Amino acid sequence: MNERTLVLVKPDGVGKGLVGEVISRIEKKGLSLAALELRSVSRSVAEEHYAEHQGKPFYEDLLEFITSGPVVAAIVEGPRAVAAFRQIAGGTDPVDKAAPGTLRGDYGLEVQYNLVHGSDSAESAEREIKLWFPEH
Ligand code: RTP
Ligand code: MG
Numbered sequence: 001m002n003e004r005t006l007v008l009v010k011p012d013g014v015g016k017g018l019v020g021e022v023i024s025r026i027e028k029k030g031l032s033l034a035a036l037e038l039r040s041v042s043r044s045v046a047e048e049h050y051a052e053h054q055g056k057p058f059y060e061d062l063l064e065f066i067t068s069g070p071v072v073a074a075i076v077e078g079p080r081a082v083a084a085f086r087q088i089a090g091g092t093d094p095v096d097k098a099a100p101g102t103l104r105g106d107y108g109l110e111v112q113y114n115l116v117h118g119s120d121s122a123e124s125a126e127r128e129i130k131l132w133f134p135e136h
Helices: 011-015 019-029 043-050 057-067 081-089 103-107 123-132
Strands: 001-007 034-040 071-079 116-118
Touching: 001 019, 001 043, 001 081, 001 123, 011 019, 011 057, 011 071, 019 034, 019 071, 019 081, 043 057, 057 116, 071 081, 081 103, 081 116, 081 123
Parallel strands: none
Antiparallel strands: 001 071, 001 116, 034 071
């Protein structure tokens, strides 16, 4: 059964030249791309995307960071796509949580600069896909 997830290569990942690496790992895992686009992020899309974190101490820094440069947004699909991409990404903190062999474990150092986003549930994925790719 196919599932969809919303993947972002965040501004730090784009800046470090990791777009190809992220796409490569998605493809090698057996997931497929249903949409892929480089774009800048407005404050309002950022606020909606991270609405669940409103009021948390890192919220303002998070919005500032995600709007600081271009991101690559993708719809990724396949069996268990949500969990499968989060496995590829690794845990939120690139040192304390993400294992070596994951994107964050291999290329990240600080929790704010953790390179990629992947939806945390099928419900979040559908909400985020509507926000980022309304045409899908
Ligand atoms: P994401 O939503 O970006 O895919 O990351 P995630 O599910 O692994 O983590 P989440 O709890 O949703 O947090 C969203 C983003 O907020 C930043 N963060 N900073 N300073 C902090 O303690 C802290 N905690 C979270 C991270 O950039 C995280 O990806
Ligand atoms: Mg999250």
